[in-house]
Amino acid sequence: MELKPNIPDGPIEKKWDRHRFEMKLVNPANKRKYTVIMVGSGLAGAGGAAAMAELGYKVKCFCYQDSPRRAHSIAAQGGINAAKNYHNDGDSVFRLFYDTVKGGDFRAREANVYRLAQVSVNIIDQCVALGVPFAREYGGLLDNRSFGGAQVSRTFYARGQTGQQLLLGAYQALERQIGLGQVEMFPRHEMQELVLVDGKARGIVVRDMVTGEVETHLADAVCLATGGYGNVFYLATYAKGCNTTAIWRAYKKGAPFANPCFTQIHPTCIPVTGEYQSKLTLMSESLRNDGRIWVPKAKGDKRAANEIPKEERDYYLERMYPSFGNLAPRDIASRAAKRVCDEGRGVGPTGFGVYLDFHDAIERLGQKKIEEKYGNLFEMYERITDEDPYKVPMRIYPASHYTMGGLWVDYNLMSTIPGLFVLGEANFSDHGANRLGASALMQGLGDGYFIIPYTIGNYLAREKFPAVAADHPEVRAAEKAVSDRTERLLSIRGKRTATSFHRELGKIMWEHCGMARDRKGLEHALGKIPGLREEFWKNVTVPGSGRELNQSLELAGRVADFLELGELMCLDALERDESCGSHFRLEHQMADGEAKRNDEKFCHVAAWQYTGEGRKPDRLVEPLVYENVELAVRSYK
Amino acid sequence: MKLTLRIWRQKDAKSKGAFVTYTAEADEEMSFLEMLDVVNEGLIQRGEEPIAFDHDCREGICGTCGFVINGRAHGPRERTTVCQLHMRSFQDGDTLTLEPWRADAFPVLKDLVVDRGAFDRIIAAGGFIASAIGGAPDANAIPIRKENADLSMDAAACIGCGACVAACPNAAAMLFVSAKMGHLAMLPQGQPERMDRARAMVAQMDAEGFGTCTNHGECEAACPKAIRMEFIGRMNADYVKASLTGGRRAAGSEGGSG
Ligand SMILES: Cc1cc2nc3c(=O)[nH]c(=O)nc-3n(C[C@H](O)[C@H](O)[C@H](O)COP(=O)(O)OP(=O)(O)OC[C@H]3O[C@@H](n4cnc5c(N)ncnc54)[C@H](O)[C@@H]3O)c2cc1C
Ligand code: FES
DSSP states (O other), X not given: OOOOOOOOSSOTTTHHHHHHHHSOOOOHHHHTTOEEEEEOXXXXXHHHHHHHHHHTOEEEEEOSSSSGGGSGGGGOOSOEEOOOOTTOSSOOHHHHHHHHHHHTTSOSOHHHHHHHHHHHHXXXXXXXXXXXXXXXXXXXXXXXXXXXXXXXXXXXOSTTOHHHHHHHHHHHHHHHHHHTTSEEEETTEEEEEEEEETTEEEEEEEEETTTOOEEEEEOSEEEEOOOOOGGGGSSBSSOTTOOSHHHHXXXXXXXXXXXXXXXXXXXXXXXXXXXXXXXXXBOOGGGGGTOEEEEEXXXXXXXXXXXXXXXXXXXXXXXXXXXXXXXXXXXXXXXXXXXXXXXXXXXXXTSOOEEXXXXXXXXXXXXXXXXXXXXXXXXXXXXXXXXXXXXXXXXXXXXXXXXXXXXXXXXXXXXXXXXXXXXXXXXXXXXXXSOOTTOHHHHHHXXXXXXXXXXXXXXXXXXXXXXXXXXXXXXXXXXXXXXXXXXXXXXOOOSBOHHHHHHHHHHHHHXXXXXXXXHHHHHHHHHHHHHHHHHHHHHBOOXXXXXXXXXXXXXXXXXXXXXXXXXXXXHHHHHOOSOBTTXXXXXXXXXXXXXXXXXXXXXXXXXXXXXXXXXXXXEEEEEOOOSSSOOXXXXXX | OEEEEEXXXXXXXXXXXXXXXXXXXXXXXXXXXXXXXXHHHHHHHTTOOOOOOOOSSSSSSSOOOOOXXXXXXXXXXXXXXXXXXXXXXXXXXXEEEEEOOXXXXXXXXXXXXXXXXXXXXXXXXXXXXXXXTTOOOOTTSSOOOHXXXXXXXXXXXXXXXXXXXXXSTTOBOHHHHHHHHHHHHTSGGGSTTHHHHHHHHHHHXXXXXXXXXXXXXXXXXXXXXXXXXXXXXXXXXXXXXXXXXXXXXOTTTTOSOO
């Protein structure tokens, strides 16, 4: 199959305008005749559902939490980028575009990124209109902070709870449409199958997580905005329920999965403390505006942080990347932390930690100012570690945080399955091999508020949608697949819990497909995962029944999918025989340890197409062409 | 440390529940939910049904978690959700009683899991600004006093967990509702619908069967996000004003304006 990105012609600044003009429109009176399914209620899902409902489409929206307001977007802390240039520091749409393409190490599609930078400006306007209480300066205007990989201040924020406030804005817009009857909301419903009729996405099969009922919902188009799959590592900064199930079902129905190995390991998370640990907590990148990262110069220096004099500290990011310093991009900062810890200079009980120190900032700005900017993060840190970061430096270490990979989509956010659209973190489109901080929220709302409302109309207006009977063979087959799977999971009654398998998979992935990868390790992982999966299907134990609220069953279903996805990630990482952004192959590095790309062979998107159980998937390729940013070695020195 | 846990077990919304006693081993560094994870892993391995409890972010922001520990919503530590609570807050030998939020408007679904859909319906009734997507003016067109933006943010920090309802002897939802009204009422964008919002949200709150506020203040003490009762005062003032000016329309019926 050929991947057709469907990028509009013309100069990059004109593509989106021109495309919008050329799109077919659905007449306002006809919009209510169409039903669109939105799976997900995060920024992309809630934003998209609300925007489409406002246009007049009937929308059915699904999420696994008890309320759409709890989608994982709620946890984003630091901020959202926009090329507003309110601070006159040289920002522009082009610069945001350029920074994002460069930050992604030249593995993103230019046209999508440019459009994202364009709509970023509208996003902030929209959020303010919806009542998002962004931070303000004394003059009453909006305040900004800086994030990694940029030399301008373009990040808008609401204390350390930016994701919460943006999501509440989108959620309130969604609830308004629910109140008006335009959106029907299905919380505590998990999508488990995609229904294809005549090759088009026409519905989904869900499990009602309270009653266990298996239900089919039919529609004219299906949008997936189900977030990232970083919980494949078990320990991650994601909410516990985040999963790959929805996109994995779509993959197995034929939608190619692009760049699965591009996963972001965030440099500043609270380090692991014990075996029982269930998740890792992020400390926002915004902290790197004021915090300085360091480790002792000497190996095995066990003195308390405040007993180590300045001359004996290595502020390694400032030393290695003088122009970006502590604000070097995430992949680079994470690898640097790993390197100093591997050298034996890590801090804390496990030696897997580095300091993030606010001493100088508190001296410069006063504790009150720091509290105002980061109060809730400091409090969160204190709750977990029992240490006061106003007095002693934070200890941090990298952790799984975001997935750049996801279902392949064209410029219209449509996968290769007609009528299957993918939004937000669930798609692969805008961040290449590494995402810059504060750009995921931007992409989620951009996709939801400003892109899908247009592109869905263009699709609906061009196609015909004969009614699908409730007992259509495809519907029946999808329902049966869901019930059979549930039955199978419940009938094994083995000896190990789903969590124990998940933890084991996570260790394999972290070790061999995490911050640094090589052929040997990846081959080793590829040898181990199928065995673990086989054991899972023989030896997992899931108590209870399928006809009730059953959290063990939910978890087991998700782990089963991670056990398949993990293998695909390793395969992708193995075949991409270069380093780029987050994908660091030890075999391919510069003399100074930076990632060494191979543009001749790998300047493309790799999208995997499912070819059947036990068969190697096909590797499809979308070549990437850089016409507006010169393909260059990424440097932050 | 060793603990005795008395936990509310209830099969589903229709069944009757009862306390069941378990013993647990925990480590100081564990979070409270990790301690329960370990108990559950043991139960699953023995083929028994684990204790159902809601949780997701496990960092105090999504508002999914929440149950009562020894009579206190979210447990003993102030301004802390149960997912942020760590075992260092307890002592070896403690007996802890865990039960779900108790309120008519929050029916128990299973064990410690309740249905908080009533909160969503209150928001759907009027907890929003009706601003059509795509039609917004420049974000800096209306400067907002920093003090107002900050106060709005204080209210907007509510995570909708329901602890305020669980803590209130009358199971009132005033702190939740007033936080949303306060968030929007402090902003210029929130003014046009301010009175309609007050009427619609209060009407829905009453329809859901929440109790009335008699100023006990338990809500404020239980709130993990330190939402202040001062917002209840502001809400009451708005509601009185709104009642005097009379109803203009059902909330949201205008659709797409603004
Ligand atoms: C701790 C943390 C902090 C972050 N901070 C920032 C930041 O400061 N700036 C930034 O730009 N980005 C940040 N990010 C990244 C950003 O938050 C996410 O990438 C983004 O919010 C994802 O939004 P989304 O709408 O795509 O998906 P999500 O918000 O993850 O929503 C997914 C939705 O899909 C639903 N769902 C999933 N699977 C199913 C299923 N099978 N059936 C039914 N429903 C399903 C869920 O219920 C949910 O509603 C952060 C991420 C983390 C983990
Ligand atoms: S699990 Fe999210 S607030 Fe506790």
